[in-house]
Amino acid sequence: MSCTLRASVVTGLEFLAADEVKERLSVPEVLEGRGFITWSQDIETVTQALNLKIIDHLQVTMSKFMVEFADENTAALDQLEDLVPQVDWQTGLNVWSHFTDFPHTVSSLPVDSKPELDRGDRDLQTSTVPLPKYRATCHRAGQHHKFSSPEAGHRLGGIIQTRFGWNVNLKDFDLEVVIRITDNEVTFGIALTKVSLYHRNVSEFSRTTLKANICAGLLRLADIQPNEIVVDPMCGSGNVIVEGALTHPHSFCLAGDIQEYCVGSSIANILAVNSKRQEQGLPQLNAGVIQWDATNLPLVTDSVDVIVTDLPYGKRMGNKVDNRKLYPMFLTEAARVTRPQSSRAVILTADRKCMNTVLPQVRKWWSMPRTTIINHGGIRSCIYLLRRTALVW
Ligand SMILES: C[S@@+](CC[C@H](N)C(=O)[O-])C[C@H]1O[C@@H](n2cnc3c(N)ncnc32)[C@H](O)[C@@H]1O
Structure with a gap:
């Protein structure tokens, strides 16, 4: 016997949530509305929907x-x-x-x-x-x-x-x-849920901690493959990398931030997840954290497969003048450490004006196959999916 399930989703992420349902639950058809998706599922297997990562x-x-x-x-x-x-x-x-x-x-x-x-x-x-x-x-x-x-x-x-x-x-x-x-x-x-399913993973929060279901959406858009190296160069409390390491155990996830307290929170969050996993007899997360400046990364040229990050917006974190310097320097450094032709960068920001000014300046390094507007806690933000061009550094 089947039933109809309805999941609320961050507006803009419906297509990714629908993809996830089709893939994880082997459901042939998922309908997308504004801020929700709906599908039909066998009642016997209905609790599997709790394993979905992008729904709310x-x-x-x-x-x-x-x-x-x-x-x-x-x-x-x-x-x-x-x-x-x-x-x-x-x-x-x-x-x-x-x-x-x-x-x-x-x-x-x-x-x-x-x-x-x-x-x-x-x-x-x-x-x-x-x-x-x-x-x-x-x-x-x-x-x-x-x-x-x-x-x-x-x-x-x-x-x-x-x-x-x-x-x-x-x-x-x-x-x-x-x-x-x-x-x-x-x-x-x-x-069927009393608290949102994004309440998972992290126990130490920063002012700008990204919800786990948005992290999952960004990671899905990056289409991470086994053995790829995934980096969040401005990790805050590390939720992108924790979610990435949990959902892509065959990749290596590396995070960093310029702020010492962010590095501390990210390490604490990884350790907290690892200690729960140890109790459950599960392997430790394949993840690490370093304090660094994202415009001058301690990583060799041509070594990173995927960048997934949530840039300072200039609202709760940083300011818009800083962004005009930070964004081009970061995108150029990201071009250096990534692999020509194959690497992807998935970048979330609400400072679309700055990003849209900077992207033409770095187009020899990055092409932009897709942008997605999302409602991020009431802030209209944009996810940029960038693909590394074939140009060698
Ligand atoms: C929007 S927050 C990221 C929030 C994060 N996704 C989370 O879930 O906590 C942006 C982060 O970029 C960091 N940042 C700003 N400039 C940086 C730089 N030059 N290098 C590295 N990190 C930087 C800030 O310290 C801040 O933690």
Whole structure:
């Protein structure tokens, strides 16, 4: 039996997240929307989705409806309420049961259907079986609704509570029903993750620590092959290299930063991951960290296969005047240490103005097959995929 999963994704990274789902979960088709992807998957293997690296939150979609909403508030809310009995709660709760630590089976039957239940189901509905604490969250987009998101959430939350007898708890909930209303489309889902999947790997953060799911997107774009040498020359707290070493164990990942405290954080993050891996009997990360200046790297010419980095934006880190000096010097030094024709550089920055000025100056070293705009914590940023030209240093 299959179900429909929906994952939220940093806007701009949908195509990379879709690629990852196809490859890791052997799913033939993934639909991409703005800020999310959705696909169909066998329920037996559904928890494999937790191993995905680029997605943010995961939910199961139970049902989707098209509704011509009435022009009046009460009538439109009644239309929403009428959908609740038609939702495929059975599939939703079945999938959710694979992800939750709630220790009891939750019935998809309404409490008022007790007389029609057989004995086993009736036991489930008795007060001796604890019911989950739950909340309903409503996201609404579109202009022609005569109700607000809180109104819809409140009405649907109430009707779901009456139907199943679950207790509302907005903060400490076991189960979250997510209702999305976009123009005429209404979908009902259940959240399968409580915290975003990017909360992983690092324990020491800097002001500019890049989320692990964005790191995973950059690394995927770099198309890293076994035995390649991957370098983050401005590593901050080292999340790119930790994620890289975890997902590409047959490569060597090297990180560096000009700031001593960043080098310290990166080493601490690698050691923390390694100590957990040791407890689990897993091999240590193939990664190292050095304090260096990215415009004058202690690396031999023609020795690096891939550069993946998150440059100072001039917002939280550095300033835009510095960037005008730093970016061309760094891209020239990066050209020296990389291999003509085969090396790639994947570079994230919000200082697009500076990058777009500098790239023509270094075009004899770097061609630019692709740029991708992403929404990075509310900052419009750009990922530049650069390919090293054939010109020998
Ligand atoms: C945007 S932050 C990188 C954040 C990092 N991706 C993380 O997850 O923590 C940019 C980093 O570049 C470093 N940096 C700036 N100029 C540098 C230079 N010339 N050489 C090496 N690192 C430099 C800064 O110290 C800062 O840590």
